[in-house]
Amino acid sequence: MSTRHVLLGLLTAGPSHGYDLKRRHDERFPQARPLAYGQVYTTLQRLVRDGLAEVEGTDADGGPERTHYRSTDKGSVELAHWLGEIAPPAPFVTNDIFAKVVVAILAEAAGEPADPAAYLRAQRTAHMARMRELTALKTAPGADLATVLSADYALSHLDADLRWMTTTAGRLAALTEEIRNV
């Protein structure tokens, strides 16, 4: 995820300081890893360096001094460009589950103590448990839009994993046979 573009997007609501941006990021992306403060400040400084944001002023409000940032015209253009850009549809499969299953099939065929079928069943159990949590989260009374959207996104991806795992479980005998005959 491009943190600089996400911060530029959050700045469209008006000038803001680092702490507020971090808080709003974590609210809007509830299933994402929370942003580290250090990353927020570093990214804001880079946005200023590149002319995409500028310092509007500072306030103290009885506490430590806070710097307010706002987006520039160049920042708006950059944001619009990023929003219109198509993300490449996953050119490589680099997933742990996929790697484990492939290696487990190879290892089992070579007589090693590996059991891809058992692994797939256990992984399904873990996926379903997470899917139940996410479903409860998004269907809880008063769940906000950010929670629903991010839970939907995560559920769809876990579901895609599960479909692949189910198909692969059905192909295991043929796959193992093929490797043994090579």
Add this chain to the structure above:
Amino acid sequence: MTPSTAPLITARGLEKAYGRTDALRGASLTLGAGEILAVTGASGSGKSTLLHCLAGIVTPDSGSVRYDGKQVENLSEAQRTELRRTDFGILFQFGQLIPELSAMDNVALPLLLAGVRRAAAHQQAADWLGKFGVYGQARLRPGEMSGGQAQRVSLARALVTGPKVVFADEPTGALDTLTGEQVMTTLVQSARESGCAVVLITHDAQVAAYADREVVLRDGVVKADEPWAAEHFSRAEVRGND
């Protein structure tokens, strides 16, 4: 385990063949009172046959289904029909509403069959239609409603008699994702409020994720009941102590 967490349904060693095809080959499972259980598995794994055996629609060739202290396979046809009318609600992929009757009459029908007076039956039917957001369709016949509306009417019909178990066979199978989500949310919320258990047959993991627990059927046998048993009973105990 407290008495309230004793299984509502216990099925043991269910076998059922249609001609030379074995649909069930020793399937066993338990359903707790108020539990929402997803039964998943590939096409032809025996999911629907299992549901039909649990609901007393089909008699297994061997094995037993114990419901609320009664051996279902030992009941007469009349007793099983009575059980389905009083204790069970059934929901299919295509609602199976009666096409000639309005939504209101479809929902009131199980009450009328149970001897409830017409005015009271219509009042209760109207309450359920309102609860599921389809009161505006009360006078429409099934063919005049959208798939999602018809399924919510079917759900009202399944719940109107206050069943202890709802058997739902692919209840969202004919619906788009968002409509399916509305039907599932309505089903789960209503079941939680009334303490009704649900057996949910589905091939869709996102639908199964609404349940408390999942069992996987493979070739007519339940494959994945055990890993969840411990979690299931600890949850049931929490509910029992409420």
